[in-house]
Amino acid sequence: MTDILCPTCGRSNSDDQESCEFCGSPLGFDDFSLRNDLLPPEELDALGSLPPVEPDDSSRLDDFFQSIEPEASSLRNDFFPPDENDDHDSLEPSELHDSSPLKDFSSSEEIGDQDSIQPTEPEASSLRNDFFPPDEDDVRDSLEPSELHDSSPLKDFSSSEEIGDQDSIQPTESDDPSLLNDFFSSEEIDNQISIQPTEPLDDAEPDLEPASFSEDSGWLDMLQDPDSTADEDRESEVVPVSPPLEGKSGTDWLEKIKRLNKSRDEVDDDSSFPDWLSVTGKTEVGQKAKPEESDATADELPDWLQMDGDDEKLNEFLQKKDLYDSDIKLEDSEETISEEKIEEKETTQISIEESVEHKKFPSWAADDVSTSAKDAQDIPEELRFLAGVDPFQIEEEEFYDDLFSEELPSWLTTASGEEGTLVIEDEISPGDLPGWVEAMRPVVESMDSTGLSEDEDYIENYGPLAGIPSVLPAEAEFAPDTEHAARKPLDLTATKSHQEYVNLLRKLIGEEKKVKPIKKAAPVQTQRILRWLIAIILIITIGGTIIFGGTVDTQLPPEGQINNSGYGALYNQIDELYDGQPVLIAFDYQPAATAEMHIAAAAVVDHLMEQGTYLSFVSTQPTGPVLAEFFLTSTQEKHAYKHNQQYINLGYLPGESAGLVSFMIAPKKIIPLAFDGSNAWESPPLTKVDSIGDFAMILVITDDPNTAKIWIEQVGTHLENTPLNMVVSAQVEPLIQPYFRASPQLLSGYVSGVIHGLNYEHLREQPNLANAAWLPFNIGIFITVGTIFIGGLANGVFSLFSRHRAGLIGEIK
Amino acid sequence: MNIKLRAPVSAAIAIGVGVVVLAGYFIPSITNIRFALLRTGLVLAAVALLVGIINLLSVHFKKMGSDNENSGYSLILVIALLLTLVVGIIDMVQSYMLGQPNFQMTNWIFTYIQLPIETSLLAVIAVSLTYAAASILRKRMDLFSITFFFVILLVLLGSFSIPSATLPFLHVIRDWIVRVPALGGARGLLIGIALGTITTGIRILMGTDRPYGD
Amino acid sequence: MSATGFTGIVVIVLFLGLMIFFSIINQEPKQKNIRPIPAYDKINQEINVSVEDGTQLHISLGRGGITGPESAAALAGLSILKQVIEKSSVCDYPPVVSTGNAVISILAQDTIQGTSKAISVADKGKNPSGELVGVTPFSYAAGTLTTIRDKNVSANIHTGWFGSEITWLTTAGERQSTPTIAGTAQLPAQAVIYASASDPLIGEELYAGGAYLGAGKIHLASISAQDIFRWIIIFIILGSVLLKFLGIDTFFEYILAGSM
Known part of the structure; x- marks a missing residue:
């Protein structure tokens, strides 16, 4: 019961x-x-x-x-x-x-x-x-x-x-x-x-x-799997079951009601x-x-x-x-609401009955x-x-x-x-x-304050968020309708060229998907070999020449050339100095350039010492004072100059060009003490020196073109009667030559590198370091030229070959 | 004590000092002010060297403590630096006590350690430059590189002066290259560098570039 | 006041006026108006690469101080350093900076701290390191080699004052297969750079780094002012040649004698 x-x-x-x-x-x-x-x-x-x-x-x-x-x-x-x-x-x-x-x-x-x-x-x-x-x-x-x-x-x-x-x-x-x-x-x-x-x-x-009830299943369908619903939707599209307009409204249940009313008693009595x-x-x-x-x-x-x-x-x-098919919804609603309307649509009822029977x-x-x-x-x-x-x-x-x-x-x-x-x-x-x-209840108007609510292109159809716009869809909204695609082949007339384009596009897309490892240019081993080869050749040839070679008899350049040269001008100036005159020598080169600078400057400083000048050493490089001492002991040992008696080492002048300008203005204030801590300006030759212009000559020994330029532009322009001369590295010569050839001369004379050093020695007729280094120097030049020429040609040919090969590969591609 | 100057103050000091030193170069009446500022700058530059040395030490101390594969080199650097410093101090004390210069140990270190090392490094540069000249056509095969390559050869051959093997016209070519195209090009580059230097200095004086921090 | 002093003041005032003028009229500076310099394009490219690869850039500022003519090159290097730090602030590893001068080392660290603070690099561990590697050219070059050979360094930027020793740095970068952008104001070193660096900066290109790396319109105005003066110098040279050819050079010799 x-x-x-x-x-x-x-x-x-x-x-x-x-x-x-x-x-x-x-x-x-x-x-x-x-x-x-x-x-x-x-x-x-x-x-x-x-x-x-x-x-x-x-x-x-x-x-x-x-x-x-x-x-x-x-x-x-x-x-x-x-x-x-x-x-x-x-x-x-x-x-x-x-x-x-x-x-x-x-x-x-x-x-x-x-x-x-x-x-x-x-x-x-x-x-x-x-x-x-x-x-x-x-x-x-x-x-x-x-x-x-x-x-x-x-x-x-x-x-x-x-x-x-x-x-x-x-x-x-x-x-x-x-x-x-x-x-x-x-x-x-x-x-x-x-x-x-x-x-x-x-x-x-x-x-x-399922399509029969999937037309608009409301929020519950939204809770369902979108895919399944989509499938149902597709089915509903393929088999239009429920559209009331087609006479298949969902009123078959009315028939069933009538049928079941008749058997209701039976059902109730069924214990x-x-x-x-x-x-x-x-x-x-x-x-x-x-x-x-x-x-x-x-x-x-x-x-x-x-x-x-x-x-x-x-x-x-x-x-x-x-969100749903409004036409269908409305009509469905109308049918469900108005029974009279439903009854008037018998055809629709029949169709719905059929559809419900499938449920x-x-x-x-x-x-x-x-x-x-x-x-x-x-x-x-x-x-x-x-x-x-x-x-x-x-x-x-x-x-x-x-x-x-x-x-x-x-x-x-x-x-x-x-x-x-x-x-x-x-x-x-x-x-x-x-x-x-x-x-x-689902809220229609988004409460999102972030501004995302403005994007109402997408409205959530499923789940508890149904009806809320601007919800990020959990899955793709549109599933590929492969079934329809299979039923409806594209009516495209693709020519052969079109097909080629398609294939090309596919190929391009396919290549894009491939992960291309970044090729890191590997160091070329042959170049490393070339580097080692150059080093070995230079060491063997130059070292062998130094050890086993002798000297080469060289000739003095023509007189006209000497008079027009920097070393000739310097020689003449030093030759005019006399005993006790103060000469300022700046040792502004790096220890690495010692070899070249010693060769170039040895004959010049030797000449100054022979003239009996009082030498004052200064340096804008931290290592300059030590280099000066080393220079004296290594190249001018025969003169046996003594500190504070024949020369004084003023030490390091900090501040580079600014320090140089200050030293030019007031040397005694800038460097009051000598390198050894003694009073630098007590020596008799220096007592009368109040500015840099009071020196009889200024000689700058440097391997740095910038240092040479600083001396010329910061000091040389303020000198009136004091000549500014230089002993420079060969690399500096092109930069200081204009100052020597300018009118008026900002640079009175200069000796550049080994070549000018040798010429200076020729002028003095006293072979020195330049004469000893001349043969290895020339052998080194010759080997270097040969190496550069051969290596350069080989690399040039290799480069051309590579270009040609790359061009061929490009043409093939 | 940690003194921090705010950006406007430090910028005002830097700009003011720069303007005075620059003006002192052209206006003789303020040369004394300029000189005083330069002397102060020299002291600061010397102190900066000391600060740099301390920074160098601290950096390599850190490298020694880490798992850096070059920590061994850092150790050698620190030992050499401290050793040279101690030797220099001893020499200075001896010179002061004896009343005459005595820098034997310092000269020994310089003569037998630093000088050979740096000279060897310069020799390696010769090799590197030779290699660079030989490989320039591999890197850039264009008109400028080819010109560069052959000018190198001509200048070197012009410097070659063994009497029996010297070609006289090579000397002439070398001198022409050094005096005309090389000098002209160098002048052009120097003018450009000078213009760049001026604008850089003006930007510093205007305070738009502040390498001394913000 | 000497002629040289007067000329200097005129030049500086003119430069200042031109820079202000161009910075005012170019409210919206367009970098496309300046000629392309491949080395700066390479710097931008390498910054992007370092961001993506998780590598770091190496910036060496050379051994120039601030008390000489080389200071301009050093300051230009600092300007480039500042821009690189700003652009590479999102890198996993900050740039590593090496210097060969004590003063520049201090300024580099100041630039690093100021820039990092400005771009709010909260992690101090991500701040670039600026260290004095050596005080002599070759000790500096030798000390920098270890940084270049670091496997995490993807590119080397050498901007500042260098001598011939820069060939070590450039060839070391080549051996590491890392691109090398190099620029210096020293002429012999420029020849070396041209032969050995992958992306050389020749002449005044070194000073244009700020304009090409987006440092501001005053840098672009600087370039415009330089161009104006370049043309002025060209006309002066051509005019001098013409006057010399015509024999009217006494007046200029008198001026030069007075100024120089």
Whole structure:
């Protein structure tokens, strides 16, 4: 004996009553199959899967419940009264697995059709994991078709058609064990098991076309896998099932209503019909099916199913944003709202009936009369002991009130009402939408303050964020329609040249994808060999010449050339100096240039010493003072000049050109002490020196053209009667020569390198270092020229060959 | 003590000193101010050398402590620097005590360590320059490089002056190259460098370039 | 005041006026108006490479001080250093800086700290290091070789005052297969650079680094002022030759005698 709940007031009535004893409303359409016929599966989903709006994990689910319930588990309590919740919680997923009665509940061939369960499950494992946390896998797996073939209890629990219709249930069951437990207490499960064999299993339409309910499945479809929905959409495009304009409106359920009305008594009298299913069914009948008996109109829709102002705005917004096919929606709505309109469209009804016949409903939900008897016989032996137990035997009136009057949010009703609200209409008492439901409705206007809301090109179609614009899509919106592509070959007339272009483009794209390692130019080994070869040749030849070679008899240049040269001018100036005259010598060369500078300067300084001048050494280089001492000891040892007697080493003059300028102005202030710390200016020749112009001659020995320039430009321009002369490296000569040849002369004379040093020695007729170094110097030049010439030609030929080869490769390419 | 001058103050000091020294070069009446600033600059430059040496020491001390593969070289550098410093101080003390210059140890280090090393390095430069001249056509085969290559050969051959093997016209060519094209080119480069130097100095004086920090 | 002093003042004032003038009229300086210098393009390119490869640049500022004519080259090197630090602030490794002069070493460290502070390089470990490698040309060159041979150095930029010893640095870069951008104000070293560096900076190109690396419009104005003066000098030289050819050179000889 089962009770029938009044869809209007929700109170239970005995099943033999035709009208509610409390409110007088008719109690027809209490059979579940009818309800399923009247309600598309997604409508059932909308009711049954209310909790898994946030199906990520249990925590999120809990959060969801907390967010939507002002008090903890209020909604759960609404569905299941507190006394039942305890039982629900006691149901563990493992119990579902291990319940052997469930295993044998369904036949294997029924399970074979469970592919329809797939669309509700995300294909990607990650997404699936999001929906089903690991601790919920047991439950989830028990619902998957592949697992259902195994020992999963729910595998046997539902037939293929049933599971195919359990799109709405599956997330509910699989979201969270707690939720599952909430829905199915152990006792109720037992009741289900005991009752379900009595359910008509075979009458559920096995050829359900998902497209029939995928046109606009509302927010629940948004929760589904976009791919699956896309597939459904494609199917709906290929097979236009539901377009009302084509006379295939979704009114076939009306026919079924009529048919089932006739057999309602049979169904009610069927003692094998499970009460819990009737209860559950009544839950939905209470929403949708029951009012079908009456002439439901849109005006009589309860508030929770009617679109309030906000929902209408949302609807308008969604239409505006092409969120769904507005034409179809509107007409569907019209049909569902106006029964008269529906009845006028018989053709449409027929087509919808056909489409609904293809729908698959779960056997436990599909209360088809024609299969009840057969199903009763199909109860496995293992489950027979469960017969008589009523799962979901909910007697509390508040449950139904809460469930169907107020607790369902308007956004849910909006979504579900588009297809299934036709049968709800006036029988349901209107209720006010709770504030917390108001709060959780999808918000049309983005609250994003970041400015992203301005980009409303994309509106989320799926999931709890449905209707919110500017949401980054989790997946690509547009799946490649390979099916259509295969059906519609491109009518392109590609010529041979076009094909070549295509191939070229493919080749280019393919090459772009290839990772090209950056080729780092490897050091050329042959060049390293060349470097070593040059070093060896120079060392051997020059070293051999120094060790084993002698001197070369050289000739003095022509007299005209000498008079026009820098060394000739310098020679004449020194030759005019006399004993005791102060001469300033600047040792401004690097230690590395010692060899060349000593060769060039030895004869000059020797000449100065022979003239008996008093030498003052200064240096703008830190190593200059030591170099001066070294120069004296290494080249002028024969003169035995003594410090503070014949010469004085003033030491290091810091500040480079600035220091030089300061020294030029006031040498005694800048360098008061000598290199050894003695008073530099006490020597008799220097007592009269107050400025640099008081020296008889200034001789700068440097290898740096910049230093030479500094001396000329900073000092030479301020000298009046003091000649400025230089001994420089050969590399400096081109830069100082203009100063020597200028008029007036800024440079009085100079000796440049080994060549001028040798000439100076010739002038003095005293061979010195330059004469000794002349042969190795020339041998070195000769070898260097030969090496550069050969190496340069070889590299030139190699370079030309490389260019030629590169050009050939380029032509080939 | 950590003294930090704010950017405007340091910039004003730098610009002011620069302007005075520059003006003193052209205006004789402020030569004394310029001279005083130059003397101060000399002292600072000498101190900067000491600071640089300390920086050199600190850097190589850090390299010694790390896992740097060149830490051995840093160790040698630090030892050589400290040894030379100690030897120099000893020589100075001896000279002061004896009343006459005595830099034997310093001269020994310079003569037998630094001088051969640096002279050898210059010799290596000769090899490197020879190699660079020989390989220039491999790097850049253009008109300028070819000209560069043959001018090198002509100038070197012009310097070759063993009487029995000397070609007289090579000396003439060398002298012409040195006096005319090389000098003209050098002048042009120097003029460009001078212009660049002037603009760099003016930018410093304007404060738009502040190498002394911000 | 001597003729030289007067000429110097006139030149400086003219330069100053031209630089200010060009910096005012060129409110939106367009770098495309300046001739391309491959070496600076290479510097920009190598900065990008170092950012992508996680390598670092080596900048050597030479051994020039600030108290001589070589100071301009050293300061130009510092300007380039500043720009490179700013541009490579996102590199995993900051540039490494080596100097051969104590004063330049201090200025380099000051530039590094100031620039790093300006671009908010919070991680002091990412600040470039500026160190005095050696105080003599060859000790500086020898000390710099170890930095060039560092495997993490992707390019070497030698801008400042160098002598012939720069051939060590350029050939070392070549042996490491790393590009070498080199520029100096010393003429013999320029010849060496031309022969051995992959991307040489010849003559006054060294001083144009700020303009080519985006240091500001005053640098572009400097180039414009230099061009103006270059043309003035060209006309003076040609005019002098013409006057000499015509025999009217006594006047200029008198001026030169007075100034020089």
